[in-house]
Amino acid sequence: MTSTSTVPPRATDEKRANKLLGGVALPVGILGLLIVGSLLSEQFLTTRNLTNVVINMSIVGIIVVGMTFVFIVRGLADLSVPAMVGIGALLALGLQPALGSVLAALVGVLAASLAGLINGLLIGYARLNPVITTLATGTIVLGVAQAAVGGVIVYGNDPELQAFLTGRLIGVPVIVLIFLAVALGGHLLLSRTTFGRWVYATGSNPEAARASAIPLQFTKGAAFWMTATLSGFSGVLLGLTLQTARPGVGAGYEFDAITAVVVGGVSLLGGFGSMPRALGGLLLVTLLSNIMVLNGIPTESQGLVMGSLIAAAVALDVYLRRRGGAS
Amino acid sequence: MITPSPTDTPPVLDMTGITKSFPGVKALTDVDLSVSAGEVHAIVGENGAGKSTLMKILAGVHGPDRGTIALDGEQVHFSSPLEAKAHGIGMVYQEINLVPDLSVAENIGLGDMPNSAGLVKRKALSQRAQEVLDQLGTRIDPQQLVGRLSVSQQQLVEIAKIYARQPRIMVLDEPTSSLSQHEAKALFSVVERMRAKGIAIIYISHRLREVLDISDRVTVLRDGRMIDCRPTAGLTPKEMITLMVGRDLDDVFPKREVEIGQPVLEVRELTRVGLFEDISLTVRAGEIVGLAGLVGAGRTEVARAIFGLDRFDSGSVLIDGAEVTVRSPKAAVRAGIALVPEDRKRDGVALSLTVKDNIALPVLDQVAAFGWVLRSQERRLAQKKAEDLYVSPPVIERTVATFSGGNQQKVVLAKWLATNPKVLILDEPTRGVDVGAKSDIHTIIGELAAEGVAVLMISSELPEVLAVSDRVYVLHEGRLTAELSRADANEESVMTAATGEVAAP
Incomplete structure (x- = not known):
């Protein structure tokens, strides 16, 4: 029982320092990487390279938006992302000859969305473990997709759409604009709507949320449904920009999205974090890997760096939580 | 041997x-x-x-x-x-x-x-x-x-x-x-x-x-x-x-005289097998009714069932004479019931959220249009409720975790009063709360009753129950063993019923 007026000064200083650490670490890290990157390589601070960084961010960024909801609602993580990306890309290209590009893309998103609905029902309403459930649905969806296309590469045939997506609109790559729109929508949904409040409350204290008449099951389920839908959408975009897809095209995206969210300081324990934080984490991670690539660091060592970064971010989160007194 | x-x-x-x-x-x-x-x-x-x-x-x-x-x-x-x-x-x-x-x-x-x-x-x-x-x-x-x-x-x-x-x-x-x-x-x-x-x-x-x-x-x-x-x-x-x-009652809980109105909450033969049986009770407008009993007698279970947090097997709950279905807290809130739960940290507050977010939680639709939260309205509501309840300091943008136990409890009260309940159920409202906050909470309960809210209060502190209540029900092992008027309720009569020393009425 710490009454606010009786907290000794040292403890308040400590709290302030912790708050600073939690809020400032990310911008400082990004700034630091920009400086280090430009010192290490002349190519780093070129428009061309930074444009590449932002484009690279966009595809996984759309998934990060969903994954942020999953984290804050205390849903642990969605491991069905690669399957949803895969099914989106495969259907968008595979159905092109039959349905046309737009309709095929729509079917791609809807298929992932439907699978996401199953995730949501199983996790939200049947209260199954999210990690196991998404692992299972992901494996099933990927299996079906593989069987459907025969496990080979699918090619698209719509160079015009490809050119549009990889081109620019008012000077900004179209794909980046799409990502920014999704990010803004996700940010507003999380921070400004009743649903967003439900997400935070459910993640912070599910029992109290239930006692406060919050639709717990819906909220949790919706977070997973959103993530799958956005992953499918991301897969469609990926397929259309490459005009080629194989079932395994989404491999690793779940890891990238989780890394970004965790590094952004969104708590795995739920109830804390924000869209800007998660996207800041994404920017930091993308910059870091860009710098490593530019400086010719071998892929194996990159894994080591990324893994350490995640471990450090999780450790910091747990440390700050303990200090903050919230369990 | x-x-x-x-x-x-x-x-x-x-x-x-x-x-x-x-x-x-x-x-x-x-x-x-x-x-x-x-x-x-x-x-x-x-x-x-x-x-x-x-x-x-x-x-x-x-x-x-x-x-x-x-x-x-x-x-x-x-x-x-x-x-x-x-x-x-x-x-x-x-x-x-x-x-x-x-x-x-x-x-x-x-x-x-x-x-x-x-x-x-x-x-x-x-x-x-x-x-x-x-x-x-x-x-x-x-x-x-x-x-x-x-x-x-x-x-x-x-x-x-x-x-x-x-x-x-x-x-x-x-x-x-x-x-x-x-x-x-x-x-x-x-x-x-x-x-x-x-x-x-x-x-x-x-x-x-x-x-x-x-x-x-x-x-x-x-x-x-x-x-x-x-x-x-x-x-x-x-x-x-x-x-x-055997102790003297000191007059720390001044009791306000309030006109008592029509029955608001009526519980009829509420039963959950193994936990409580045949619970019938009535709380009128402006009345504060104590629910006494020893720990484990089933008081909390009854309260949670009335609020739709736990299921019950048979019986009914009536508000203003009409039966309501309370199969979830949402339905209970809609019917005008609020519950300040026993376990504050578990069911009461979301510690990592701000005071404002906690208070607004059950009334989000009041401060939102089509799912879009109107932040100035939300802030105004939370600020008002926090001040009404003497939350100190009244800084609604701070996380609840940084407040003392007593002030956290006031946040829970504020949250439920924001719903304008007809029936307020309080489960151990002053447990683990310092003396100052306790007297604040008692004052608030008195004010609510004066406004015509029907209050059902569970407390393990007998002097508190006796001082605050107009009427006292006593539970023993899941059954009501006594209903005592303010005049008849004293430490001995309540304890006697609570230890099962009298037959059911």
Whole structure:
């Protein structure tokens, strides 16, 4: 029982320092990487390279938006992302000859969305473990997709759409604009709507949320449904920009999205974090890997760096939580 | 073996001058307790009298601020529960701490498995368990999985597990609270056998009849002080109740005169098998009704069922004379019911969110248009409620975790008052709350009643119930045993009904 007026000064200083650490670490890290990157390589601070960084961010960024909801609602993580990306890309290209590009893309998103609905029902309403459930649905969806296309590469045939997506609109790559729109929508949904409040409350204290008449099951389920839908959408975009897809095209995206969210300081324990934080984490991670690539660091060592970064971010989160007194 | 008379053998346990404070509360003041070998020594007292704290000190969970513990005349100091265990202190708590997927024998042997090179000797294990069970005179199969046993059998296994470590002192904390009277008999014969083996037994129970039947001496605690220690022979339940509650009521809870209106909340024959049965009660507009009873009597369960947090098997809930379906908190809130829950940290607040977010939670649709939160309205509502309830400091953008327990409780109250309830159920609204916040909360409850809210208040603090309530219902083991008007309700009449000393009305 710490009454606010009786907290000794040292403890308040400590709290302030912790708050600073939690809020400032990310911008400082990004700034630091920009400086280090430009010192290490002349190519780093070129428009061309930074444009590449932002484009690279966009595809996984759309998934990060969903994954942020999953984290804050205390849903642990969605491991069905690669399957949803895969099914989106495969259907968008595979159905092109039959349905046309737009309709095929729509079917791609809807298929992932439907699978996401199953995730949501199983996790939200049947209260199954999210990690196991998404692992299972992901494996099933990927299996079906593989069987459907025969496990080979699918090619698209719509160079015009490809050119549009990889081109620019008012000077900004179209794909980046799409990502920014999704990010803004996700940010507003999380921070400004009743649903967003439900997400935070459910993640912070599910029992109290239930006692406060919050639709717990819906909220949790919706977070997973959103993530799958956005992953499918991301897969469609990926397929259309490459005009080629194989079932395994989404491999690793779940890891990238989780890394970004965790590094952004969104708590795995739920109830804390924000869209800007998660996207800041994404920017930091993308910059870091860009710098490593530019400086010719071998892929194996990159894994080591990324893994350490995640471990450090999780450790910091747990440390700050303990200090903050919230369990 | 002849049972030695407790008074002429030197005590196995001698606790003297035990004093213990927690931040803001003096839990124990100068308490003495001495227990002899082969004695069953009962400790009685109201909820919060200090029984558990005293036992936790004996078990090495807490260290005393002052006072000494001596075993067989030798002073000891426990810095951990393990040390206490090593000195032969065995604790059997209310909750059962067994592994349901292991057998009885394995549970009894847990922590001390007979093995050779890390491989469990199964035969030795079950042999030892059989011996222990035989000594206690129970007929439980050591090979049976614990999860398949009844609660009362599990309780006996729990005791056997502790007994197997050959303790000198055995503490039984409310061992019969979840047992029927018939099941309790089996337990008593086990206690008798342990007594005959010369173990010193400390027995904590709210069932006074039981205490009279089984114990040799009784120590009465009240408000953290030792009131009396007497031989059980010759005591009556009435005398014990007087010893437990006999204190002057100081006038700290001024009662406001409020006009009482029509019935708002009516509960009819509410039943949840195994927890509570046939609960019928009425709360009128402007009325404050107390729901008294001992811990475990089913008060919280009834409250949670009325609010739709837990299901019930039969019965009905009426608001303003019309039956409402309260199958979820959402439905209850819509019907105008609010519940300030017993466990604040679990059901009350979301600690990592701000005061504003917590208060707005159940009324988001009031401050939102088509799902879009109107932030200035949200802030205004939260600010007003926080100030109405004297949340201090009234800074609504701070996370709840940074507030004291009393102020967190006010945040929970603020949250529920924001829903403008017709019926407010308060479950232990002032537990763990400092004196200042407590008096604030009492003032608020009085104001609400004056505004015509029907208030149902659960409290384990008898003086609080008596001072605040217009009427008091008393629960004993899931049944209503009394309905007392303000004039008839006093510590004795409530405690008598709460301990089941009167027949159901």
